[in-house]
Amino acid sequence: MTVKLVVLYTLPDDPDAFDEHYLGTHVPLVSAIPGLQRAETGPLVTALDGGERTYHRIAELYFADQDALGAAFGSPEGQATAADYQKIAPPGSRMFIAHVDD
């Protein structure tokens, strides 16, 4: 059962500086995580429900299963990514594990 880490970044004070760090520093850290099958990210541009655009960016990291995800974030590369996340994630950012239906 493929699982994914779903990260929802809230609106940064300086979106351009955030994206520069995210794409230039964070993405390379993510890419080095062992067991990562695929990563997808992009900016949230519109709230279609008429509510607030609560989140600035979504990121999804795919792993073969929950054990692979756990091992990934136990690795030095995973720890470095988590440390960088703590540095950049605006308050209220969310992080979930989701199963991926076939």
Add this chain to the structure above:
Amino acid sequence: MTVKLVVLYTLPDDPDAFDEHYLGTHVPLVSAIPGLQRAETGPLVTALDGGERTYHRIAELYFADQDALGAAFGSPEGQATAADYQKIAPPGSRMFIAHVDD
């Protein structure tokens, strides 16, 4: 530029009934939407940030670009999907358009 509709369903009163309707009725409606390139859905099982598991399910619908997404939801199949969404989405559910970075 690929775009995706990101839907975050909040926790339903009856998760089993929700999933039954979602998988049995809503997914077939989604699958019929013209221009849909890919759809991915799955339950959110854990809030890794220590916060509430605010959302029960994530769904992502991929389109070639913003125009294709607009045309899709202007179609009868898109309208039928939107009507079913209104029927099943628990209060506070969110819907965003995201760009997908290369």
